[in-house]
Amino acid sequence: MNLHPSFPYPLYLVISEKDCRGRDFLQVAEYAIRGGVDIIQLREKEITTKEFIYKALKLKEITDKYHIPLIINDQAEVAEKIKAAGIHVGNQDVAPAVLRRQHSFEHKFIGYSIEYLPQLDDENTAVADYLGISPIFNTKTKTDTVTEWGLSGLAMIRSRTDKPLVAIGNVRLENASAIVKAGADSLAVVSAICGADHPEQAAYAIKNELLK
Numbered sequence: 437m438n439l440h441p442s443f444p445y446p447l448y449l450v451i452s453e454k455d456c457r458g459r460d461f462l463q464v465a466e467y468a469i470r471g472g473v474d475i476i477q478l479r480e481k482e483i484t485t486k487e488f489i490y491k492a493l494k495l496k497e498i499t500d501k502y503h504i505p506l507i508i509n510d511q512a513e514v515a516e517k518i519k520a521a522g523i524h525v526g527n528q529d530v531a532p533a534v535l536r537r538q539h540s541f542e543h544k545f546i547g548y549s550i551e552y553l554p555q556l557d558d559e560n561t562a563v564a565d566y567l568g569i570s571p572i573f574n575t576k577t578k579t580d581t582v583t584e585w586g587l588s589g590l591a592m593i594r595s596r597t598d599k600p601l602v603a604i605g606n607v608r609l610e611n612a613s614a615i616v617k618a619g620a621d622s623l624a625v626v627s628a629i630c631g632a633d634h635p636e637q638a639a640y641a642i643k644n645e646l647l648k
């Protein structure tokens with residue numbers, strides 16, 4: 437695959453403690469980085485802001501050690517507090533256009549999930565640094581989804597924008613190369629790495645497939 441010049445992170449790990457099968461999520465993250473993950477997003481839904489900040493700071497010690505960007509899901513306050521590399525938001529969250537106007541997000545990555553086609557023409561897409569194709573395939577990890585884009589939906593979005601496209605949703609070793617061929621610049625994974633028996637090997641195998 438060719439790296440996108442403004443988002444050269446082909447393997448994107450989205451991690452939550454609950455998706456790590458009872459293992460220490462920090463250890464899973466470190467193994468995944470050793471396996472070849474290029475960027476990590478921390479996504480925690482049912483915890484307080486204080487707990488989220490605590491977890492994010494712990495994870496940031498690891499991502500800093502390996503010089504990997506850390507993205508925070510949804511919570512701008514957490515992203516600001518821990519000096520994250522960026523934030524990822526969905527259609528229901530704080531809007532990228534609002535974030536971009538805040539001084540603290542001027543130079544941070546802002547990722548935006550594309551769940552409906554009309555979003556492609558909105559001001560949030562215009563200011564986002566990358567777009568999440570969400571979901572590329574239906575997944576048990578997130579069930580409140582709208583459009584299953586599939587390879588054809590991804591290819592259609594590819595034909596309409598030069599922004600970096602991050603495909604997410606049931607991405608695994610078996611479908612990785614087809615998703616790249618359809619136009620993704622990056623593949624985001626939860627269960628194929630966090631749920632694997634050996635997260636390091638799982639990340640390595642997917643990364644290897646991407647670099648072919």
Ligand code: TPS
Nearest residue numbers: 568570571575577578605606625626627
């Ligand atoms: C970059 N999202 C869509 S599907 C999914 C998530 C968390 C679950 C995938 O799990 N785009 C980005 N970050 C996000 N958090 C989302 C979209 C939302 P699995 O790999 O286990 O199928």
